[in-house]
Structures are given as structure tokens and as C-alpha cells.
Amino acid sequence: MSKIRIATTSLAGCFGCHMSFLDMDERLVALLEHVEFNRSPFTDIKHCGPCDIGLIEGGVCNADNVHVLREFRDNCKILIAVGACAINGGVPAMRNHFSLRECLEEAYVNGVGVENPQIPNDVELPLLLDKVHPIHDVVRVDYYLPGCPPSADEFLKILGDLLAGKEPSLPNNLLHYD
Amino acid sequence: MSADTKQNTITIDGQEIPFLAGQTIMDAALAAGVYIPHLCHRQGLTPHGSCKLCVVDADNRSVSACTMPAVAGQRISNNTPALNEVRKTITQMLFIEGNHICPSCEKCGDCTLQAMAYHLGMLDGHFPQFFQRRKVDASHPTIMLDRDRCILCELCVRASREVDGKNVFAIAGRGINAHLIVNSASGKLVDSDLETSDMAAHICPVGAILIKEHGYEVPIGQRTFDLHQVSEIGLEKTILTKARQPDE
Numbered sequence: 001m002s003k004i005r006i007a008t009t010s011l012a013g014c015f016g017c018h019m020s021f022l023d024m025d026e027r028l029v030a031l032l033e034h035v036e037f038n039r040s041p042f043t044d045i046k047h048c049g050p051c052d053i054g055l056i057e058g059g060v061c062n063a064d065n066v067h068v069l070r071e072f073r074d075n076c077k078i079l080i081a082v083g084a085c086a087i088n089g090g091v092p093a094m095r096n097h098f099s100l101r102e103c104l105e106e107a108y109v110n111g112v113g114v115e116n117p118q119i120p121n122d123v124e125l126p127l128l129l130d131k132v133h134p135i136h137d138v139v140r141v142d143y144y145l146p147g148c149p150p151s152a153d154e155f156l157k158i159l160g161d162l163l164a165g166k167e168p169s170l171p172n173n174l175l176h177y178d
Numbered sequence: 179m180s181a182d183t184k185q186n187t188i189t190i191d192g193q194e195i196p197f198l199a200g201q202t203i204m205d206a207a208l209a210a211g212v213y214i215p216h217l218c219h220r221q222g223l224t225p226h227g228s229c230k231l232c233v234v235d236a237d238n239r240s241v242s243a244c245t246m247p248a249v250a251g252q253r254i255s256n257n258t259p260a261l262n263e264v265r266k267t268i269t270q271m272l273f274i275e276g277n278h279i280c281p282s283c284e285k286c287g288d289c290t291l292q293a294m295a296y297h298l299g300m301l302d303g304h305f306p307q308f309f310q311r312r313k314v315d316a317s318h319p320t321i322m323l324d325r326d327r328c329i330l331c332e333l334c335v336r337a338s339r340e341v342d343g344k345n346v347f348a349i350a351g352r353g354i355n356a357h358l359i360v361n362s363a364s365g366k367l368v369d370s371d372l373e374t375s376d377m378a379a380h381i382c383p384v385g386a387i388l389i390k391e392h393g394y395e396v397p398i399g400q401r402t403f404d405l406h407q408v409s410e411i412g413l414e415k416t417i418l419t420k421a422r423q424p425d426e
Contacts (some may be wrong), residue, residue, distance in 0.1 A: 039266070177286070
């Protein structure tokens with residue numbers, strides 16, 4: 001049987017969800033008998049190819065996030081919002097209390113210890129969005145895996161269900177938002 | 179069964195439950211140990227009817243169990259998949275309307291709204307987030323107000339008015355602009371009579387009214403809803419005691 005293809009990415013995330021994924025420790029070995037990774041911080045693949053499952057960590061905070069997220073949606077049969085940020089914007093969405101200009105000026109102009117104050121404007125840099133958004137504001141999402149981060153057990157449960165061809169479900173004792 | 183006993187019972191999900199004259203469906207259910215989900219109801223305070231979590235079907239009409247009087251012979255559906263789905267939707271609406279960022283909230287694990295969402299199996303907010311900008315009031319030396327998390331349950335309003343006798347809080351504004359205000363000339367908490375020992379300072383079911391310098395004192399695994407389900411009857415007392423004496 002061919003392996004299930006999984007792609008993962010971190011948008012406005014902290015990589016904590018990826019670390020939590022790796023927290024499944026030696027159970028990863030058994031999992032890798034059934035899955036292979038496409039585009040992911042774990043691999044060197046630059047663009048997402050056709051995949052069965054896409055795991056998205058982090059909210060959407062800049063233009064590049066939007067492009068990556070759309071690439072994943074176009075290529076993944078099942079897209080899963082992983083963690084609080086992807087689900088509701090998470091802690092980064094606390095910047096939505098302020099205007100983008102206020103945030104940038106605080107960091108790059110008025111911040112403590114800033115030398116040669118200026119807001120970075122090189123075309124290489126993706127522009128920040130006005131607000132941080134959950135990923136379901138941009139693309140359709142198939143499943144949600146809550147937690148900040150979700151535990152390794154949650155990853156195993158949802159992937160296990162999908163590998164078994166079942167509708168994923170989280171038992172109450174695995175459900176948490178923190 | 180005699181006609182007498184039948185006059186004094188209602189049926190919830192097929193279970194016969196006795197009630198006293200004047201009791202609401204919620205009163206009778208709680209007294210009988212039957213859980214009806216609720217956020218704005220608290221025994222001893224005037225029912226409010228704002229959260230709508232306690233919606234039940236009584237004789238095929240949707241009613242709020244906390245305000246609807248029990249009537250002999252009433253047939254009520256409560257714990258059904260359809261009603262719990264409605265309740266989940268209401269809980270999602272509460273989450274997306276405020277800024278409920280649980281990972282950075284001091285009330286996480288001790289929050290009734292969060293526990294309700296767990297109870298109902300809520301995985302996401304479903305609706306677009308409102309991302310409202312709301313004011314924090316940190317003027318009081320020992321108590322603070324984070325309106326981002328307020329669900330307008332009015333428990334603090336009622337506790338202050340009916341138990342503490344101080345009338346510190348009120349809800350002002352219409353529609354989506356409704357928000358918690360402080361009844362002082364300046365509108366600031368510091369200019370109110372609110373004290374740390376008041377019921378109103380502890381009754382908040384979410385992280386909107388907080389005692390300063392008492393966050394993150396309980397280890398993960400030992401917080402209220404790490405140990406309890408929101409559906410346990412009589413949990414309010416445990417929560418209130420814990421809020422007053424976080425070390426115990």
C-alpha cells in the first residue's frame with residue numbers, strides 16, 4: 001500500500017505545534033511506516049505537491065502566509081487547522097487591538113534600543129496584513145485540532161482516525177484550548 | 179400513581195422530577211441532580227436568561243429552563259443531540275464575539291465558559307471572529323476588569339446588587355455595543371466601593387473580573403476543570419471557594 005502523504009507548515013505560528021507533533025517520540029517510527037512527508041519544516045521540499053493531509057499551524061498574518069495557505073489548500077485533500085493560532089488567531093491576534101502602524105512604530109521606530117529607526121520596506125519582505133486571521137477566514141478547513149499546542153496524543157488520534165478511514169473525533173479528555 | 183403526586187412532577191428526558199410551587203425548571207432539575215447546561219444562572223440570584231444555554235424543549239416549545247416555571251405534567255427534553263448542538267452554536271457565538279484567547283488567560287482551566295465548550299465538544303469558533311477592541315480597567319488596586327472576556331451574564335451585576343448591596347456594575351449600550359460598566363462617577367473601578375471580599379469580585383464565570391496578582395497559582399492538572407466536569411451539580415460552591423482562597 002502506498003504511503004499517506006502529509007504536508008505541514010507554520011504560518012503565524014511559533015513551531016510549538018510542530019514540536020508537539022514530534023512529542024509523539026518513538027511512536028513516530030511506527031507512524032512513518034504509514035505516512036511520508038511532503039512540503040514541511042521537517043523536509044527540504046520547497047512547494048507542496050499533491051497530498052492527502054495538510055497540517056497548518058499558525059494564523060495568517062502576512063501576504064506570504066496567504067500564498068502558502070492557498071498552495072496547501074489547492075494540493076491537500078484534507079486540510080487541518082492545528083492549534084489555537086490556526087483556529088482563532090491565537091495569541092498573535094492580540095495585535096488586532098492595535099493598528100498595524102502602531103505595532104510597526106513600536107517595534108522599529110520607538111522601541112527601546114532601536115538604531116537607525118525605520119519600518120522595513122524591502123520588496124523581499126511580505127507585507128503584514130491589517131489583522132491576524134484564523135485560517136478559515138482564507139480557505140475552507142476540514143478539521144480542527146485545538147490546543148496551544150495540541151498534545152502528541154491528539155495528533156495521533158486524529159491521524160489514526162484518518163488512516164483508518166474513520167471520521168476524526170477527539171475524546172473529551174484530549175480536548176483543551178491551552 | 180395518585181393524582182396528587184402527579185400534580186407536582188415534571189418529566190425531563192423521561193425522568194420524573196418533583197418540584198415545589200414557584201420553582202423554575204432549572205431549580206427543580208438542579209435539586210434533583212439533573213444537569214441543564216447554564217452560564218448566567220446561579221442559585222440564590224435572580225434568574226437572568228441571557229446566555230440561553232439552558233434552552234430546553236418543554237411540551238415542544240423552546241424555553242429557557244432558568245426562567246420558565248415548572249408546571250405539573252410538563253414533558254421536557256434536555257440532554258438531546260439537537261439541543262446540545264444548539265448550545266454548542268451559542269457557545270461558539272460567545273467565543274467569537276469576545277477575544278477568548280485561552281492560552282494567555284489566567285482563568286484557563288477555571289473558566290466555566292471554557293469548560294462548557296469542552297462539555298459540548300467545541301473544536302472551533304465556526305464563525306468569523308469579531309476581534310472587538312474593548313477597554314481594560316486596571317484602575318482598582320486589587321481587582322481588574324478585562325472586558326475582552328465578558329459574556330454579559332450579569333452575575334457580577336446581580337451579586338453586587340442583591341448580595342453585596344453595592345450596585346457596582348451594570349450593562350450599558352445596545353446590541354453588539356452592550357458592555358459592562360462601573361457605576362461610579364468616573365466609570366472607573368477604583369472609584370467604586372468594590373472590595374476583594376465581595377461576591378461580585380469572585381463570581382465572574384470567565385476571566386473578565388480578576389483579582390490582581392493571583393494569576394497562574396494553580397498547577398495544570400489541579401485547576402477546577404482539570405478535576406471536575408462542568409456538568410457536576412453543586413460545583414458553583416467549589417468554584418466560589420476556590421476563587422476566594424486560591425491556595426486551598
